[in-house]
Amino acid sequence: xxxxxxxxxxxxxxxxxxxxxxxxxxxxxxxxxxxxxxxxxxxxxxxxxxxxxxxxxxxxxxxxxxxxxxxxxxxxxxxxxxxxxxxxxxxxxxxxxxxxxxxxxxxxxxxxxxxxxxxxxxxxxxxxxxxxxxxxxxxxxxxxx
Amino acid sequence: xxxxxxxxxxxxxxxxxxxxxxxxxxxxxxxxxxxxxxxxxxxxxxxxxxxxxxxxxxxxxxxxxxxxxxxxxxxxxxxxxxxxxxxxxxxxxxxxxxxxxxxxxxxxxxxxxxxxxxxxxxxxxxxxxxxxxxxxxxxxxxxxx
DNA sequence: CCGTGAAGTGAGAACCGCTCTCAGTTGGAG
DNA sequence: CTCCAACTGAGAGCGGTTCTCACTTCACGG
Ligand SMILES: [Zn+2]
Ligand SMILES: [Zn+2]
Ligand SMILES: [Zn+2]
Ligand SMILES: [Zn+2]
Numbered sequence: 001x002x003x004x005x006x007x008x009x010x011x012x013x014x015x016x017x018x019x020x021x022x023x024x025x026x027x028x029x030x031x032x033x034x035x036x037x038x039x040x041x042x043x044x045x046x047x048x049x050x051x052x053x054x055x056x057x058x059x060x061x062x063x064x065x066x067x068x069x070x071x072x073x074x075x076x077x078x079x080x081x082x083x084x085x086x087x088x089x090x091x092x093x094x095x096x097x098x099x100x101x102x103x104x105x106x107x108x109x110x111x112x113x114x115x116x117x118x119x120x121x122x123x124x125x126x127x128x129x130x131x132x133x134x135x136x137x138x139x140x141x142x143x144x145x
Numbered sequence: 146x147x148x149x150x151x152x153x154x155x156x157x158x159x160x161x162x163x164x165x166x167x168x169x170x171x172x173x174x175x176x177x178x179x180x181x182x183x184x185x186x187x188x189x190x191x192x193x194x195x196x197x198x199x200x201x202x203x204x205x206x207x208x209x210x211x212x213x214x215x216x217x218x219x220x221x222x223x224x225x226x227x228x229x230x231x232x233x234x235x236x237x238x239x240x241x242x243x244x245x246x247x248x249x250x251x252x253x254x255x256x257x258x259x260x261x262x263x264x265x266x267x268x269x270x271x272x273x274x275x276x277x278x279x280x281x282x283x284x285x286x287x288x289x290x
Numbered sequence: 291c292c293g294t295g296a297a298g299t300g301a302g303a304a305c306c307g308c309t310c311t312c313a314g315t316t317g318g319a320g
Numbered sequence: 321c322t323c324c325a326a327c328t329g330a331g332a333g334c335g336g337t338t339c340t341c342a343c344t345t346c347a348c349g350g
Contacts, residue, residue: 018297018298019296019297019298019345019346019347020346021297021298021344021345021346022345022346023298023299023300024298039336040336040337053300054299054300055299055300055301055302056300056337057299057300057301057302057337057338057339058298058300060336060337060338061298061299079335079336080307080335080336081335081336081337082337096261096262096265098265099268105265107260107262108260110255110256110257110260111255112255115252115253116241116252116274116276117241117250117252117278117279118279119278119279120241120243120250120277120278120279121276121277121282122241122274122275122276123244123276124274124276125272125273125275126221126271126273127270127271128270128271129261129267129269129270130267130268130269130270131261131265131266131267131269132265132266132268133262133264133265134262134264134265163327164316164317164318164325164326164327166316166317166326166327166328167316167317168327169327184307185307185308186307198329199328199329200330200331201308201329201330202308202329202331203327203329205307205308206309206327206328224306224307225306226306226307226308227307227308
């Protein structure tokens with residue numbers, strides 16, 4: 001919890017320069033506690049457990065703001081729902097997601113412009129990597145995240 | 146049109162080994178004529194123009210079957226809708242999509258396993274590349290695809 | 291300290307891409 | 321030709337996400 005608070009008070013605020021409300025604080029703190037990937041809905045479930053009354057729409061809005069500010073990253077999707085994770089790393093990179101336990105690990109971007117068609121000006125790219133992490137391979141049953 | 150027919154009668158049938166109905170033939174032929182990326186709905190629009198009465202669900206089912214058979218590839222998304230394109234190339238690769246005209250070009254996969262976290266067993270990955278193709282950069286107004 | 295206005299919130303409706311259901315049709319094996 | 325599993329069209333349904341609107345709350349200036 002102190003760890004979460006530390007991260008929240010660090011230079012890059014979760015919401016950039018926007019206004020901070022008590023709901024947003026609770027949502028950002030809960031996000032920091034989720035280790036591994038989460039959906040907006042699963043984050044909402046957990047936020048509500050400790051702060052009843054927070055609406056789903058508010059969580060969606062907070063997640064969008066945090067992703068916008070670079071505090072969260074979209075790391076893939078599961079059953080049609082977007083997966084997010086707290087991303088403290090700088091620079092461009094992607095994320096590997098364990099489909100068993102949800103653990104997220106940063107992955108260096110392997111993109112080389114020379115592989116692109118001649119003259120193509122890339123504006124954006126998305127990479128999602130799914131698999132099973134080392135820990136989950138070791139144990140029969142999945143992890144607990 | 147003959148070109149489309151040729152491709153359809155080539156070794157790899159659009160639907161694999163499934164049954165071929167008149168609706169599916171029309172859908173596959175229309176898909177072959179779309180050059181560039183398309184959504185299920187835009188394909189449906191175009192199929193209906195020449196073959197009224199074909200339902201949207203049928204197009205969704207046909208697209209799923211063709212993607213399953215490897216005849217179509219999912220190349221990205223636009224406004225929340227999946228983008229597909231005819232993909233005649235063999236082997237693992239990805240696609241660059243022009244956001245202006247929809248042109249799709251195959252891109253070699255630049256993925257190196259060494260970039261992954263140690264012990265992580267990747268089962269799957271998705272890559273979507275967006276940008277502006279050389280042709281569209283040359284002309285002020287966008288292309289016509 | 292208050293007053294004020296913009297930003298944020300909660301509830302629920304709305305949206306939209308997609309899938310499912312069901313009764314009717316059709317392709318193709320035999 | 322017969323027969324049935326695969327396929328089809330229409331529309332209902334689903335689920336994640338966004339929108340609307342009346343209300344609250346934060347941050348700031350006075
Ligand atoms: Zn990261
Ligand atoms: Zn990258
Ligand atoms: Zn291709
Ligand atoms: Zn690849």
